[in-house]
Amino acid sequence: MTEQERAAAVSLFEAGHGHMSAASLLGVGHQGVRNLFDRWKIHGREVLVEKRTKRRFSFEEKREIVRRYLTGEASGLELAAEYELSSRKIITKWVRIVREEGEEGLRPKPKGRPGRSSNVAQEPASELERLRAENERLRAEVAYLGKLKALRDQERQ
Incomplete structure (x- = not known):
């Protein structure tokens, strides 16, 4: 959606649509408008302002949010x-991770390429492996x- 379409959609939401x-009035796909609508319900008109930084949540914060969601203490929107x-979809993603992997799945994962274990090349485990490598x-x-x-x-030709 263009910036103008997003602004028009927010105006329509505020008018009660x-x-x-x-989506049908603007002639755009409903899924993008639905995502915008969900975020508008949370943030209001601020949904049109792009946030520059991405907030990171600690393991404990994620665990507490998921606990409150699963116990029914608060809805995803709240x-x-x-x-x-x-978006509330972040919470549903964390809940899915907890159900599939347990709470440990919420811990931060290491990023990037794994480092080398040592500068010295690993010795082949057997004579056969050594010969194959050679x-x-x-x-x-x-x-x-x-x-x-x-x-x-x-070159000679």
Whole structure:
């Protein structure tokens, strides 16, 4: 949705239209308008202002939000407004993670490529593995030398 369509949709929400009505009046897909409508119910007109930073929640905060949601202490919409979440879908995602992986699934995951365990190459576990590694290295060397010879022959012509 364009910025103008988003502003028009918010105006329609404020006039009492639902997301389906607003989507048909604007001639846009209803799913994007529904997401905007859900966020509008939480944040009001501020939904049109882009937030620059992404808030990070600690494991304890996530666990508390999920606990309150599952016990029925508060709805997803209420919790999203209270904790200034962009959408209630974040809470349903955390609930799904807890159901599938347990509370430990809410802990932050390591990012990026895993580091090397040490600078020294790992010793092959058996003689067979050592020989296979040497064979692979020798094949690569033969292929390299063959290409080098072909390039030199090509230069001479």
